Amino acid sequence: MSQPESIERKPSGRIGHLLRRVEYGLLSALLLAVVGIGLVQIGMRNLADTSLPWADPAMRAAVLWIAMLAGVLAAGSAQHIRIDALLSHLPAAIRPWIDRVVLLATALICVALAVASIDIVRLEFEIGDLAFATVPRWAVLAIIPVGFGLMAFRFVYRALLPAVPQTAPGAEESR
Template sequence: MSPGARRALAWLHRFEDGLIAVAVLVLVLVAGAQIVLRNLFETGIAWADPMLRALVLWTAMLGALAAARENRHIGLDIVTYFARGRFARVLRVIALGFAAVLSGLMAWYSITLVQLDLDSGAKAFAGVPVWLVEAILPVGFALLALRLAVQALLPPPNHAPVPEIAP
């Protein structure tokens, strides 16, 4: 990979991490404000709860992208944990390929959801349209599918210890 591409990728990773950090910070601050306002003043911010739900959705999707980037996503491929050599690589490609296909399907079908809410004109909170809140779904799942597909084609990372099985 060229130095320019490495710098661009590093910038993208920092940007993603920054978005996650800002979303979590806003989550904590707004949720804390809601708690204080409700318990001490018997009031609250009307749009805070729907906004918090939207931020949880965005944080979850951005977190999944970061986990996939670092190859630390949830793996349901226990067979590959015990397999060795070429067989393990084949199983890894199958598992990541399957996850990429499912993520791609989720992206495809979430476009329909976003389109329905775009057409409805519904608002999520404080005048923010529902489709804008949901827009993370097709974008996030498409990027997740891309990352998983690329990982399926690349050699596995060496940061995970391989378990030794006694004879």
Template sequence: MTNWVRWLHRLENGVLTVLVLILVALAGAQIFMRNVFGGGFSWADPFLRTLVVWTAMLGALAAVRDDKHIAVDVLQRFLPAGAQRAVRILTLLFAAGICAALAWYGWGLVSVDLDGGAKSDFGLPNWLLESILPVGFGLMAVRFVLRAFATPAHVPGLSAPELLHDTGCVNTGDEGPAR
């Protein structure tokens, strides 16, 4: 992996981390202010909803980047290696197509608000806040295409405990439960 790609991954992770921290801090402040003072910031709830959308999109983008997105591969692991590869390519290209369509329709939503000039409760233009939809889905489409032809980052058939407690070898069941 080149240095600029590594730098981009760090930047993505950093932005995602900052957004989550702001989300948690602001939500906590709202709860505190409501319980102690009987009210909070008037702009905070719509801002939190926007942050949730941005965080979800950036998190999904990072999941696709790292090949950790949700995938139903229960049937795929029973196929021969060549068929597994073909099915993986087809499913990832299908996901790319869905993301491309969502990017297209997201752009339609953004363009409506771009023409309308509406602003959010906290002063930013709605089109700017919604821009994560076409950008995020567009980038996910590109990443799904790249992932389709890249080596899988995970081993099909591993269960969650094996992934969480990686000991460097696959548990075949003969050694007892993974710890």
């Protein structure tokens, strides 16, 4: 009899599926925009020895948004980076409870980061600098508290879901 290797807690259902599709669509659109703007920049620099002055800062802003949205998506689908070397050495009976504690601790850290980043966004709002074109810097940075807040929500939600034991790859083959 094989023992579970890991604990999986993923939201399912129609709403979860719709949410993942929206998230993947938004990430894909941002990534295509970055690639498209980058190609236009390369073409303009090579062919006309000019460029769009707002393009490089806009691409940097888009990369920040891509990173935060990808983090939210990874947190919701249990594909985030996690260090669980200790978890595999614990008795199978307590693994789901330890996993819940870790998820809740991770959510607490995300809340702390969201709260801290709200101060940064507020400060940027008061300063009023532009990130690129007519886009204020605070609008670019607003994804940070929103992203960490959504990650915290996702971790708490997953901590409350029932655990689904996952068997080791190839465990069915050995039967």
